[in-house]
Amino acid sequence: xxxxxxxxxxLSVQEGRISILNCDxxxxxxxxxxxxxxxxxxxxxxxISISSIKxxxxxxxxxxxxxxxxKHLSLHIVPSQPGDSAVYFCAAKRPRLGGGGADxxxxxxxxxxxxQP
Amino acid sequence: xxxxxxxxxxxxxxxxxxxxxxCSQNMNHEYMxxxxxxxxxxxxxxxYSMNVEVTDKGDxxxxxxxxxxxxxxxxxxxxxxxxxxTSLYFCASSxxxxxxxxxxxxxxxxxx
Numbered sequence: 691x692x693x694x695x696x697x698x699x700x701l702s703v704q705e706g707r708i709s710i711l712n713c714d715x716x717x718x719x720x721x722x723x724x725x726x727x728x729x730x731x732x733x734x735x736x737x738i739s740i741s742s743i744k745x746x747x748x749x750x751x752x753x754x755x756x757x758x759x760x761k762h763l764s765l766h767i768v769p770s771q772p773g774d775s776a777v778y779f780c781a782a783k784r785p786r787l788g789g790g791g792a793d794x795x796x797x798x799x800x801x802x803x804x805x806q807p
Numbered sequence: 808x809x810x811x812x813x814x815x816x817x818x819x820x821x822x823x824x825x826x827x828x829x830c831s832q833n834m835n836h837e838y839m840x841x842x843x844x845x846x847x848x849x850x851x852x853x854x855y856s857m858n859v860e861v862t863d864k865g866d867x868x869x870x871x872x873x874x875x876x877x878x879x880x881x882x883x884x885x886x887x888x889x890x891x892x893t894s895l896y897f898c899a900s901s902x903x904x905x906x907x908x909x910x911x912x913x914x915x916x917x918x919x
Contacts, residue, residue: 724908734850734908
């Protein structure tokens with residue numbers, strides 16, 4: 691059962707325009723959501739996160755929106771630049787359970803963003 | 808430089824031959840984790856650790872072991888590797904709950 695879904699394997703956007711990457715989740719217990727960017731032959735790099743108690747977080751050209759009722763989040767990149775071409779992973783964090791439980795991240799399958807000149 | 812270091816970067820081995828992939832971080836992070844990346848499946852968590860001597864299974868722990876004897880190191884052990892463990896492996900660490908993970912550069916493992 692895939693708890694974090696990125697339904698678009700790839701997305702092509704013209705340079706300068708807005709890129710919108712989407713992510714859906716099923717587990718209402720997730721308490722943090724994160725976006726990672728990955729270039730080929732490199733490890734993923736953290737981009738931006740949002741707590742489940744917020745609906746928006748902004749960092750420069752990157753904004754993440756969270757709609758808890760729809761269990762949906764999106765990453766907006768404005769304006770899109772050639773260096774933004776990468777695979778973007780949405781991830782959700784499980785809360786620490788009471789007592790000895792540990793937490794970790796559940797990732798989506800990723801969306802390959804291609805910025806066209 | 809703050810980083811997560813994995814070794815080796817590339818490894819080809821034979822079925823059944825025990826191997827260890829090392830992971831070390833120099834950021835004094837409490838949380839560490841191992842993921843594997845496979846085509847069409849994204850990143851899947853193998854094991855994670857909240858702190859020294861505290862480890863727990865992720866989503867795909869079968870065939871793997873880990874240990875956390877020191878805060879900085881979190882080795883991944885394959886006691887008897889099989890071809891279905893051929894994958895790209897990433898180690899990651901984070902300061903605490905809710906912080907973004909820092910990933911290593913990856914280990915590409917091939918089991919023949």
